[in-house]
Amino acid sequence: MISTRGTRHCFFIGLAMKRLAALASRLDCGEPTRAVAILHRAETATEKAESQAKAFGSYDPSALAYHEGQVRHALGDRTAAVTALQESGRLRESVYRRTRVRYGALLAERKLELGRLDEACADWHQVLDDYPHVQSGRCDDRVQEMLRLIRPHRGTAAARLLEQRARDVVRART
Structure with missing residues (x-):
């Protein structure tokens, strides 16, 4: 050795x-x-x-x-x-899409915890850009968690737009 x-x-x-x-x-x-x-x-x-x-x-x-x-x-x-x-x-590295989806969603969740809703929504939109290109139960879980977390913020335009886009992306995958 x-x-x-x-x-x-x-x-x-x-x-x-x-x-x-x-x-x-x-x-x-x-x-x-x-x-x-x-x-x-x-x-x-x-x-x-x-x-x-x-x-x-x-x-x-x-x-x-x-x-x-x-x-x-x-x-x-x-x-x-x-x-x-x-x-x-x-x-x-940009080739790690699945990791980008999982950890990008985690970053958005952490920002939401800090009350940074607009930044969280922007990060989740980036997650949704990559999400259709991955097959992963963990990524599916992160997107479902995003939908749950964003629900209380539907009163804002950013949250409504994100929720609608996420639902459309999820629907297109099934």
Whole structure:
């Protein structure tokens, strides 16, 4: 087995992401300090590994930003969570449509939690642009969740337009 700093960094990043995902689901059990420490270690390892990426590959920066968003949200820092999810979307390769649908919908949900309805609707419209091109139960779930979440906001033109478009897109798929 060849052991190099680059491969060790990539290995650590992968482990750190698994630990972050596990901690994000348990943050209500007194783990927030540990989660932030792991997040910082993963970021540092990513920076070190990127310099060796050509030789050894690297962890996807959009995935790291996504996990940061999940941890920040679980810690209650919803604004930082939205910022991280936006960065994740910016860094994601355009060929990953299914991921764009799922995580774009999550970003819209997080923005709605912050009361940023117009931004959430804009993000959901982007989700609907990609949705017809994917076959995924998880994506179907995200669109159904969007319809549920937007229902109370039907009094606004943005929500009504989004709801009608979503219903049309869903109907066209069946």
